[in-house]
Amino acid sequence: MSQTKPRKLLIIGGGFAGLECASKLANDERFEITLVDRTNHHLFQPLLYQVATASLAAPDIARSIRQILADAKNVTVLMDEISSIDTAAKHAVGSSGTIYPYDSLLLAAGARTGYFGHDEWAKHSLGLKSLADAQNIRRTVLSNLERAELTTDDAERARLMTIAIVGGGPTGVELAGAFADLVHRSLKSNFRRIDTGKLRIILIEGSELILETFDPDQSAYARKRLEKLGVEIRNNTRVIDVRAGALDFKDGTTLEAAAIIWAAGVAANPLTASLGAPLDRGGRVTPNSDLSVPGHPDIFIAGDLVSMKDSEGKMVPGVAPAAVQMGAHIAKILKAQASGDSKRPPFCYFDKGMMAIIGKNYAVVKTGKMQLQGFIAWLAWLFVHIMFLIGFRNKLSVLLGWAYAYLVNTPEARIIVYPPAVPSPDKSIPPPAA
Ligand SMILES: Cc1cc2nc3c(=O)[nH]c(=O)nc-3n(C[C@H](O)[C@H](O)[C@H](O)COP(=O)(O)OP(=O)(O)OC[C@H]3O[C@@H](n4cnc5c(N)ncnc54)[C@H](O)[C@@H]3O)c2cc1C
Structure with missing residues (x-):
């Protein structure tokens, strides 16, 4: 039997999964949807590293959720941070004190930076999950270069000109390549006292290979490309402590670096604990x-x-296409349910492959049995991101602006702005140490 009264659907999180579900149910009068997000924007995380490395400005990769859903008359967008979910009472509670009752709930609050049980490392390192994180990284690296230009102390200059990136997955590799581009190309002629070419970018990976989820020859290619860009790679190197301005390794050595970027792990949003379901080591639920x-x-x-x-x-990977497909699948089930169809088909993931960019003009792409690397892979990367952003930004002119900003490096993205405080929307990540 189909329903008579609109069903209250609460969506927590306006990321890839939450937004897709809301969009698929837009203007379906059988649903009264409330979408709650702690930020006012949907963030295109795959390009966060470009904001962190001063290639793009923050608004280039984010869009107001309210604006995206402006035409969805049955969706109310609210900015609030959900602090708990009461599954017995069927409501969630926001940090504003607001109670959000629901008939159906979609929890799509995403991941946060994970420190393998060492959350204390967060205060001495910079994660990369939010726009605030990306801006913290950019501010730290650019400020360190300014301080290096000012100092007359050689050791201090060397420390200020060292960036340590922990984690040789796609995020670490993309950051390392983009920082190398920034200092060797964009900033090359901007300083008089320091040689930006001497900036050390050190990529630290605990296992044998960087880009471990790609094929070994693609991993080797990425390593060669990064080394050509001047990036030092330390594989088989385990971090045992992160202190202010220093990393300690299992082999007994220490690395001093004024910027320590943590790209080594993710953990699920702690709200999963409210569900009473078993969680894996990363706090994720097996649904x-x-x-x-x-x-x-x-x-x-x-x-x-x-x-x-x-x-x-x-195994379904933690990537944007998987989140989008899950959001769409849930919308389909909810629609069927509203029409009185109780069948619930299982989720089937369509794997579109994976890609990582290694500085401008080079990338690796793995999709099914096909593997690409080099310039052709970079063109594929560019095409995929342009297609995505056409849907995302909705306007070709904005997209062309983005492409131009990326290709020439937006000069504004290099301006250092110190806000009065740097709150990360993820409370588990405190602002970086000065
Ligand atoms: C640096 C980086 C690079 C990446 N690169 C790629 C890539 O190249 N390709 C790819 O496919 N994937 C990439 N990913 C992964 C991809 O971004 C994620 O898999 C995807 O964003 C997951 O979507 P989601 O909807 O689960 O969560 P998210 O997109 O993270 O959205 C979660 C939303 O929930 C909100 N939220 C969180 N907590 C609360 C709360 N308590 N109350 C209210 N709202 C809350 C957040 O503000 C956010 O808007 C990357 C991720 C990062 C961090």
Whole structure:
């Protein structure tokens, strides 16, 4: 039997999964949707590293959620941070004190930076999950260069001109390549006292290979490209402590670096603990095959909060296309349910492959059996991101502005701005040490 009264759907998180679900149910009068996000914007995280490395300005990769959903008359967008979920009372509570009742809930609050049980390392390092994080990294690196130009102390100059990036996955590799581009190309002629070419970028990886999820020859290619750009790679190097301005390694050595960037791990948003479902080591939930939470047929979970194999037995990765596909799948189930169809098909992930950019003009791409590397892979990267941003920005002119800013490096993106305080929307990540 189909429903008579609109169903109250609460969506926590306007990221890839939450936004897709809301968009697919837009203007369907059978749903009264409230989308709550702690920020006012949807963030295109794959390009965060470009904001961190001063290639793009923050607004280039974010868009107001309210604006995106302006035409969805059945969706109310509210900016609030959900602090708990009461599954028995069927409501969530915001840090504003607001109670959000629901008939169905989609928890899509994404991941945060993970420190392998050493949350104290967060205060001495810079994570990269939010726009505030990206701006912290950019501010720290650019300020360090200014201080290096000022100082007459050689050792201090060397410390200020060292960037340590922990984690040789796509984020670490993309950051290292983009920092190398920044100092060797964009900033080359801007300083008089320091030689920006002497800036050390050190990429630290605990295992044998960087880009471990790619094929070994692509990993080797990425390593060669980064080394050509002047990046030092320390593989098989385990961090055992992160202190103010220094990293200690398992082999007994220490590295002094004024900027320490942590790109080594992710953990699920702590809200998953409110669900009463078993969690994996990263705080993720393994949902039922239809993406509902075990024991709660009206609660769905999606995106980076999920650890699961899909209906074909493939492990679903924590990437944007997976989050989008999950959001769409949940919308489909909710629509069917509203039409009186109780069938809940299992989620099946369509793998579009993965890519990582290694400085401008070079990338690696792996999709199915096809592998690309070099300039052609970079063109593929550019095409995919342009196609995505056409949908995202909605206007070709804005997109062309973005492409121009990226290709020439937006000069404004290099301006250092000190806000009165630097609150990260993720409270687990305090502002960096001065
Ligand atoms: C630096 C970086 C680079 C990446 N590169 C790629 C890439 O190249 N390709 C790719 O496919 N994927 C990439 N990813 C991964 C991809 O961005 C994620 O898999 C995707 O964003 C997950 O979508 P989601 O909807 O689960 O969460 P998110 O997109 O993270 O959205 C979560 C939303 O929830 C909100 N939120 C969090 N907590 C609360 C709360 N308590 N109350 C209210 N709102 C809350 C957040 O503000 C956010 O808007 C990258 C991620 C990072 C960090």
